[in-house]
Amino acid sequence: xxxxxxxxxxxxxxxxxxxxxxxxxxxxxxxxxxxxxxxxxxxxxxxxxxxxxxxxxxxxxxxxxxxxxxxxxxxxxxxxxxxxxxxxxxxxxxxxxxxxxxxxxxxxxxxxxxxxxxxxxxxxxxxxxxxxxxxxxxxxxxxxxxxxxxxxxxxxxxxxxxxxxxxxxxxxxxxxxxxxxxxxxxxxxxxxxxxxxxxxxxxxxxxxxxxxxxxxxxxxxxxxxxxxxxxxxxxxxxxxxxxxxxxxxxxxxxxxxxxxxxxxxxxxxxxxxxxxxxxxxxxx
Numbered sequence: 049x050x051x052x053x054x055x056x057x058x059x060x061x062x063x064x065x066x067x068x069x070x071x072x073x074x075x076x077x078x079x080x081x082x083x084x085x086x087x088x089x090x091x092x093x094x095x096x097x098x099x100x101x102x103x104x105x106x107x108x109x110x111x112x113x114x115x116x117x118x119x120x121x122x123x124x125x126x127x128x129x130x131x132x133x134x135x136x137x138x139x140x141x142x143x144x145x146x147x148x149x150x151x152x153x154x155x156x157x158x159x160x161x162x163x164x165x166x167x168x169x170x171x172x173x174x175x176x177x178x179x180x181x182x183x184x185x186x187x188x189x190x191x192x193x194x195x196x197x198x199x200x201x202x203x204x205x206x207x208x209x210x211x212x213x214x215x216x217x218x219x220x221x222x223x224x225x226x227x228x229x230x231x232x233x234x235x236x237x238x239x240x241x242x243x244x245x246x247x248x249x250x251x252x253x254x255x256x257x258x259x260x261x262x263x264x265x266x267x268x269x270x271x272x273x274x275x276x277x278x279x280x281x282x283x284x285x286x287x288x289x290x291x292x293x294x295x296x297x298x299x300x301x302x303x304x305x306x307x308x309x310x311x312x313x314x315x316x317x318x319x320x321x322x323x324x325x326x327x328x329x330x331x332x
Contacts, residue, residue: 065092066223066230068253068330071107073296073323075259076129083107083326084129085297087255088118089232091201091223097121097152098219098234104133105140111327115140116149120197123156124208124236125216126163134164135172138179151182155203157189159215189215192246200224206247208238210274218247230332233290237297239271240280248288252332256281257297258323263312264302278309282316294330295323 067090072083084101088111095117101107108115115137124130141151154161161184168176187193187205194204202222210216218241220233233248234255235241248254259275260268271280278295285293295309302309306323313321322328 066090066232066332068232068255068332069111069113070294070296070324070326070328070330071111072101072103072326073294073298073328075297075299076127077300085257086133087234088113089221091198091221094198094201095119096197096201096221099124099130099236100133100137101129102132104137107133107326116145118152120153120155122203122219123154123160123164123217124219124234125157125210126160126214127211127237130236131160131163132167135168135179138168138182139172139175142175142178151179153183153185155185155187155197157187157215157217159189161186163214187217189217192243197221204247206243208236208243209241210237210239216274218243220247220251232332233288235276235281235284237275239274239276241284244284245287248285248290251288251290253292253294253330254285254288254290255294255296256284258295258309258313259297259299261302261305261309261312263308264305278312279316282313282321285313285317285319285321290317290319292319292330293317293321295321298323 069088071086074083083103086101087098089096097118100121192206197203204220205217208216208218216236218235223230231251232253233251237257258278258281260277262269262277262279309323310321
């Protein structure tokens with residue numbers, strides 16, 4: 049594993065100050081009110097972006113968040129709906145950020161970094177080299193990993209079950225110390241995967257993709273195309289003993305069927321289940 053030296057900045061002063069803002073919760077084609085999946089984790093003064101799809105500047109604007117406020121960008125995998133906003137976010141930071149505000153730190157696998165560099169080279173070649181100078185942490189895709197992002201923010205990752213050419217990572221953020229520690233877990237895109245139970249163990253919030261529904265499309269009950277059903281998400285949440293489950297990445301063909309997805313997951317999992325839209329905030 050190749051990793052940058054952990055940031056030595058001071059720890060979070062208020063361990064209870066943990067919020068997750070949903071910037072988008074839709075699939076690649078997007079859904080009304082969802083756009084592509086993207087999340088902003090607020091941990092004390094830290095602002096950590098999870099994935100960076102093509103609408104990122106608009107998503108941040110709609111949420112009242114300035115691109116200059118992002119400290120880190122963490123990627124689950126390299127598919128277009130999760131990475132194509134990267135050039136515009138970095139371009140904004142390069143040319144519009146106030147003096148003294150540098151580029152955000154990038155946390156991703158080597159496969160994702162190669163995709164990001166390729167997109168930059170093909171779309172904004174003149175800025176590719178200065179943007180590549182942003183600090184980077186490289187995550188492995190074949191084994192679990194742990195690294196401190198900050199003094200009180202630990203990132204743990206596990207391989208997920210999604211795509212051989214765009215290997216996925218589940219991201220687990222442990223914020224603060226027990227007993228006040230808060231845990232937020234993201235599966236990214238994944239089919240059924242035993243690692244989710246480890247990723248989301250006792251998490252305060254599990255953000256789990258649920259592209260499919262076993263009720264609406266029984267032929268995909270076991271998952272398909274590297275994606276999960278709401279039923280699978282509920283089973284994963286139950287196995288992990290997660291405290292709350294958010295279903296995201298619901299397929300565009302199922303718009304308006306969110307209640308079916310919630311009921312399907314709730315049949316497997318006893319905790320609170322939601323299917324959030326952009327603008328929803330979870331306070332942990």
